[in-house]
Amino acid sequence: MSQQGLTSRLEQLRDKIRYHEYRYFVLDSPEISDAEFDQLIKELQRLEAQNPQLITPDSPTQRVGGEPLPGFRKVEHKRQMLSLDNAFNASGIINFANRIYRLAGSEQLDFVVEHKIDGLSAILTYQAGILIQGATRGNGLIGEDVTENIKTIRSIPLKLPERIDLEVRGEVYISKKDFAEINRERLEAGEALFANPRNAAAGSIRQLDPRIAAERSLSLMAYQLVHYEREEITSHARALSLLEGLGFKVNWYRKTPLVDELIACCQDWTKRRDDLPFEIDGLVIKVDDLNLRRELGSTAKSPRWAIAYKFPAQQKVTIVEDIIISVGRTGALTPSARLKPVQLAGSTVSRATLHNLDEIKRKGVKIGDSVLVQKAGDVIPEVVKVITDKRTGAESDFVMPEQCPVCGGEVLREEGEAVFRCTNITGCPAQRREGILHFISRNAMNIEGVGPALIDQLLAKGMITDFADLYRLKKDELLSLERMADKSAGNVIKAIAASKGRPLHRLIFALGIRHVGSGVARVLSQNYPSLDLLAEATSEELVAIEEIGPVIAASIVSFFKERNNREVIAKMKKNGIMPEFRPEKEQEKPELVGKRFVFTGGLSSYSRAEAKERVIAAGGKVTANISKNTDYLVAGENPGSKLVKAQQLGVLILDQKKFEELLT
Numbered sequence: 001m002s003q004q005g006l007t008s009r010l011e012q013l014r015d016k017i018r019y020h021e022y023r024y025f026v027l028d029s030p031e032i033s034d035a036e037f038d039q040l041i042k043e044l045q046r047l048e049a050q051n052p053q054l055i056t057p058d059s060p061t062q063r064v065g066g067e068p069l070p071g072f073r074k075v076e077h078k079r080q081m082l083s084l085d086n087a088f089n090a091s092g093i094i095n096f097a098n099r100i101y102r103l104a105g106s107e108q109l110d111f112v113v114e115h116k117i118d119g120l121s122a123i124l125t126y127q128a129g130i131l132i133q134g135a136t137r138g139n140g141l142i143g144e145d146v147t148e149n150i151k152t153i154r155s156i157p158l159k160l161p162e163r164i165d166l167e168v169r170g171e172v173y174i175s176k177k178d179f180a181e182i183n184r185e186r187l188e189a190g191e192a193l194f195a196n197p198r199n200a201a202a203g204s205i206r207q208l209d210p211r212i213a214a215e216r217s218l219s220l221m222a223y224q225l226v227h228y229e230r231e232e233i234t235s236h237a238r239a240l241s242l243l244e245g246l247g248f249k250v251n252w253y254r255k256t257p258l259v260d261e262l263i264a265c266c267q268d269w270t271k272r273r274d275d276l277p278f279e280i281d282g283l284v285i286k287v288d289d290l291n292l293r294r295e296l297g298s299t300a301k302s303p304r305w306a307i308a309y310k311f312p313a314q315q316k317v318t319i320v321e322d323i324i325i326s327v328g329r330t331g332a333l334t335p336s337a338r339l340k341p342v343q344l345a346g347s348t349v350s351r352a353t354l355h356n357l358d359e360i361k362r363k364g365v366k367i368g369d370s371v372l373v374q375k376a377g378d379v380i381p382e383v384v385k386v387i388t389d390k391r392t393g394a395e396s397d398f399v400m401p402e403q404c405p406v407c408g409g410e411v412l413r414e415e416g417e418a419v420f421r422c423t424n425i426t427g428c429p430a431q432r433r434e435g436i437l438h439f440i441s442r443n444a445m446n447i448e449g450v451g452p453a454l455i456d457q458l459l460a461k462g463m464i465t466d467f468a469d470l471y472r473l474k475k476d477e478l479l480s481l482e483r484m485a486d487k488s489a490g491n492v493i494k495a496i497a498a499s500k501g502r503p504l505h506r507l508i509f510a511l512g513i514r515h516v517g518s519g520v521a522r523v524l525s526q527n528y529p530s531l532d533l534l535a536e537a538t539s540e541e542l543v544a545i546e547e548i549g550p551v552i553a554a555s556i557v558s559f560f561k562e563r564n565n566r567e568v569i570a571k572m573k574k575n576g577i578m579p580e581f582r583p584e585k586e587q588e589k590p591e592l593v594g595k596r597f598v599f600t601g602g603l604s605s606y607s608r609a610e611a612k613e614r615v616i617a618a619g620g621k622v623t624a625n626i627s628k629n630t631d632y633l634v635a636g637e638n639p640g641s642k643l644v645k646a647q648q649l650g651v652l653i654l655d656q657k658k659f660e661e662l663l664t
């Protein structure tokens with residue numbers, strides 16, 4: 001291909017990827033499968049690796065940059081980023097509107113009411129259509145340059161459809177679902193929990209390693225167009241629709257001159273906030289006319305033209321009927337309060353987490369107590385405090401059981417630890433179940449479409465005892481389960497097989513070694529390119545790695561010493577799961593570059609999409625039909641007519657084993 005041809009091919013590919021990122025991350029309505037999307041990315045990565053001089057900073061491959069930063073640069077904001085005045089009820093809103101009417105000398109004006117997302121604000125700067133900077137608000141005058149992390153947010157365009165200079169403000173946030181997932185992992189890893197999605201988002205955007213930020217599933221909702229050169233904008237609603245047109249995700253909003261309607265919206269969303277996939281802590285009401293806004297100006301703290309309607313606190317008093325224990329993946333016994341059911345901001349609450357015994361003591365919670373509970377984020381609610389005035393003397397202290405409530409194993413608390421654990425590591429069914437759920441979870445092996453209900457059935461029927469058994473499941477076996485149709489059984493098998501090709505660091509994380517979160521797993525995979533090598537590592541070796549301290553090292557060594565763990569790993573290996581560390585750029589195999597592959601029949605160790613991906617990563621091409629230009633036909637089980645045709649044309653035919661040999 002000529003240089004010019006290549007450049008235009010790259011641009012085509014990038015535009016296609018941008019479009020599909022937009023469909024997926026902004027509109028939430030993808031047109032192609034994840035695998036097809038990954039293929040586009042892989043193709044672009046391959047072309048760029050071959051032609052590094054043609055990489056542009058706005059390429060979709062450049063979202064996750066390289067090395068961790070030593071620190072963040074400070075950014076002085078051109079315009080101060082203010083906070084908002086609050087209203088807590090209808091009369092607060094009416095007072096706000098009346099104040100505006102008085103200052104404007106008119107009641108004929110529009111307001112815009114929009115969601116107040118509970119995240120942190122960021123300001124994005126584009127030059128000639130290219131994202132050049134992302135900064136946090138900081139103290140309003142000076143923020144931090146978090147460009148590298150902002151670029152990992154895939155609902156943010158790196159390149160605009162127009163070559164314009166632009167400044168956009170928006171809220172960086174994490175969805176409730178991703179927040180719950182992050183906290184679940186942190187709990188299992190013994191790390192401190194984030195109190196709410198906002199803290200999780202703030203913690204993630206301030207990660208010095210953009211690869212970690214990229215894993216946190218951050219989003220951005222744009223709410224203010226600060227500067228636009230193409231037209232003079234006089235309406236906020238118009239600015240929001242311009243932002244939508246430029247490819248940004250924009251808050252829900254409504255424009256109206258009616259104060260009653262503003263109030264109705266606030267009341268309505270107070271009831272419906274739980275239906276949203278992200279946290280909102282209220283609504284913001286703004287004057288629509290941007291010229292009027294300028295006249296109104298701001299006080300030292302906040303603009304006069306806007307007000308935040310804040311939801312009432314989500315707190316209620318109820319009774320602790322009992323304190324019950326659940327057993328986690330690492331055997332941790334986590335107490336939680338069984339509550340007399342109470343309505344809290346749109347949902348019924350009957351459980352509250354108590355974290356651990358120290359927490360129960362610190363809060364002084366007894367069984368039978370009246371307590372104030374609150375909802376923080378989407379996780380189970382928590383006890384704020386005991387209402388001691390309501391004590392009758394009939395309350396009783398909680399006692400940590402000496403035996404595991406699930407398996408009867410001995411319960412111990414290690415020196416200096418807050419957590420009590422069931423010591424029956426190999427035999428405890430609760431630990432095993434949680435371990436499997438962790439293994440299949442999104443940041444681990446990401447086995448889609450397999451969830452707790454299916455795992456429980458498989459365990460109950462004795463079809464699996466650990467995660468290695470998943471890889472032995474057959475479709476026929478699955479069909480014997482309740483509500484399992486042919487198609488879904490096939491999908492489960494496919495999803496499990498697809499996970500075989502996951503990178504080593506995911507597998508290390510999936511094993512569920514205590515204190516080994518996804519970041520540590522990545523570091524380990526870079527130092528130990530296979531699980532066998534990691535299994536032999538000594539503590540001295542491990543602590544020599546910068547990111548690994550003695551606690552993590554000890555935990556890794558003892559994990560691999562445990563006989564049961566060794567058996568499960570051996571079983572995995574027998575079932576064909578033994579990934580090795582593959583540095584991204586060295587995957588290409590010179591002898592396969594440009595070779596054309598065609599597939600027919602099913603492969604047992606991975607899905608078709610995954611097999612294609614591997615061919616593309618190795619530098620080959622995949623086409624749908626056989627021709628005399630085809631180099632290889634990969635024939636799996638039950639091959640179709642392509643096999644005959646390949647034989648006629650003299651195309652090289654590979655079975656699965658030969659295909660794998662060729663790739664490795």
Ligand code: AMP
Binds near residue numbers: 083084085223
């Ligand atoms: P506060 O921190 O309560 O004073 O509220 C001001 C903050 O609300 C801003 O700094 C933004 O981070 C955030 N915010 C969320 N959604 C919006 C919105 N739609 N318009 C303006 N600010 C918003």
Ligand code: ZN
Binds near residue numbers: 408422428431
């Ligand atoms: Zn147990």
